[in-house]
Amino acid sequence: MHDHPTSQDQDQYEWPVCVTPRCGRQLWASETGRWACRPCEDATQQRITELPALFRRLDTTAALMREARRPGGRSSSGSKTPPIPPRLDVLNLVGPGGVAARLQAIEDAWRRVLGWTVAPWRGSPAQAVPGLAGFLGNNLLWACSSYESVGQDIDDLRRLHGECKALVDGERKPGRVQIGNCPVRVADRLCWTPLTASAASHRVRCGGCGARWETLGEWRELRAAQEQALAEAAGVAA
Ligand SMILES: [Zn+2]
Ligand SMILES: [Zn+2]
Numbered sequence: 001m002h003d004h005p006t007s008q009d010q011d012q013y014e015w016p017v018c019v020t021p022r023c024g025r026q027l028w029a030s031e032t033g034r035w036a037c038r039p040c041e042d043a044t045q046q047r048i049t050e051l052p053a054l055f056r057r058l059d060t061t062a063a064l065m066r067e068a069r070r071p072g073g074r075s076s077s078g079s080k081t082p083p084i085p086p087r088l089d090v091l092n093l094v095g096p097g098g099v100a101a102r103l104q105a106i107e108d109a110w111r112r113v114l115g116w117t118v119a120p121w122r123g124s125p126a127q128a129v130p131g132l133a134g135f136l137g138n139n140l141l142w143a144c145s146s147y148e149s150v151g152q153d154i155d156d157l158r159r160l161h162g163e164c165k166a167l168v169d170g171e172r173k174p175g176r177v178q179i180g181n182c183p184v185r186v187a188d189r190l191c192w193t194p195l196t197a198s199a200a201s202h203r204v205r206c207g208g209c210g211a212r213w214e215t216l217g218e219w220r221e222l223r224a225a226q227e228q229a230l231a232e233a234a235g236v237a238a
Helices: 038-069 088-094 100-114 125-145 150-172 216-238
Strands: 177-181 194-197
Touching: 038 088, 038 100, 038 125, 038 150, 088 150, 088 177, 100 125, 125 150, 177 216
Parallel strands: none
Antiparallel strands: 177 194
8 A cells, every 4th residue: 555656666766774663773784685683683682692591590489479379387277368379470480381482482483594404302391491592692683684574573572571671670579479467486475577588589578577578488488387377366356
């Protein structure tokens, strides 16, 4: 469809620009023939390089959340204040449809265009992500130079990296995850200061009495102590 059918092609000539959405930089003479500009390639390479470490961080957080929610305390009934609420956004990114699947989709597309065989099975998401990032990093220059649809992949990688980084950085802020109250007795009274977890360090420290819980075993003890304190409080009230 042409809104201006009288316009001539010569007047319409446009200098080639980068295909990445929202980039649109004019390509330099030295970038002739490329689809995506060098700054987009460099930024994408950096993101691909950082993704495995970001994934490992989220995977560890997800493992701790799953472990801490497993029943195992003295109370067999469900706790009113589960120490670690599940973070569905984290679980989704480390799960089968998350980071690994999204990188795999890009690798599959590149392999099709290159005429290469399908990617080897690389195992669980945690096992696969380093290999997927390695493949994309090794072939990024080819994609920026020769793959017409690379702009969409660059945009997908930017969003994926952004989602992971926001979660990892967000978890560093104290108070991000509410995990119930401190069950430590101080001078025969419950401390009961609200506790928060910083998943980046997997360390809980009570701001009231200074008690610390750091390992998975200690997190379980924390949960058991919280449940016992709640049960005792309920018993007193009854
Ligand atoms: Zn660009
Ligand atoms: Zn305390």
